Amino acid sequence: MKMPAKTILSDFFFPERCLICGGVIKPGEVICGECMKSAEIIPRPKCPLCGMPANLCSCGAGGKFYTAVTSPFYYEGKIRNAVRRWKFDGETDITAFWASAVASAVTEDFPAVKFDAVTFVPQTEKEMSERKYNQSEILAEYVSRILNVPCKSLLVKTRETEKQRTVPEFMKKGNVFGSFAFSGGGRYACVLLVDDIVTTSCTIDECAKILRMNGVNAVFCASIAMAKADAPFKV
Ligand SMILES: [Zn+2]
Ligand SMILES: [Zn+2]
Numbered sequence: 001m002k003m004p005a006k007t008i009l010s011d012f013f014f015p016e017r018c019l020i021c022g023g024v025i026k027p028g029e030v031i032c033g034e035c036m037k038s039a040e041i042i043p044r045p046k047c048p049l050c051g052m053p054a055n056l057c058s059c060g061a062g063g064k065f066y067t068a069v070t071s072p073f074y075y076e077g078k079i080r081n082a083v084r085r086w087k088f089d090g091e092t093d094i095t096a097f098w099a100s101a102v103a104s105a106v107t108e109d110f111p112a113v114k115f116d117a118v119t120f121v122p123q124t125e126k127e128m129s130e131r132k133y134n135q136s137e138i139l140a141e142y143v144s145r146i147l148n149v150p151c152k153s154l155l156v157k158t159r160e161t162e163k164q165r166t167v168p169e170f171m172k173k174g175n176v177f178g179s180f181a182f183s184g185g186g187r188y189a190c191v192l193l194v195d196d197i198v199t200t201s202c203t204i205d206e207c208a209k210i211l212r213m214n215g216v217n218a219v220f221c222a223s224i225a226m227a228k229a230d231a232p233f234k235v
Helices: 005-011 033-038 077-088 091-110 124-132 135-148 169-176 201-213
Strands: 068-070 117-120 153-159 179-184 190-194 218-222
Touching: 005 179, 033 077, 068 091, 077 091, 077 153, 091 135, 091 218, 117 135, 135 190, 179 201, 190 201, 201 218
Parallel strands: 068 218, 117 190, 190 218
Antiparallel strands: 153 179
């Protein structure tokens, strides 16, 4: 995967050890060669809607509110472990690396798109108080700086939901239905919606629905990693 060198140089303090495994790195690196080699990068060509290669595309005939989604990595192996440590254990040194990888995927997969705003999947106040921060918001802010597009809080989460990984497939859509509302934070024609991980597209589609109902014409989505469709309960 191409990483924009400018971004890495401006956003990283250079760590002494690999940000994923803690192993030895060469000067100027942030991730060791071993981790880069073992990271499961989602190969191109990707389905323009679900962002998966043809063998994992599960779009079917159902329409979506969002326009397209892309992620640099599968939610597997070392990437999955590193995302979990970032998300749950507060290992934030790696945020700039994730943002750089997400921004690269966005510019490569949506090359002609001009975004008016970057936004993010929100959390409820209870979730915020438990976690202390919304990792999707932090990621969106980094991505917005790399893409030079303003980051705007456009959505609020209005009720608690079960974790998508804990509910069966047929209930995932209902679990998030009606759980987001428009924040009133401005109207934009074309928005990039950032989430940390996409395990099913139900959450981003529900967010995209609210944005579309509030004047947004196109909602492109991006995350660090996407779960392979056959492994939704491995999260
Ligand atoms: Zn490593
Ligand atoms: Zn697809």
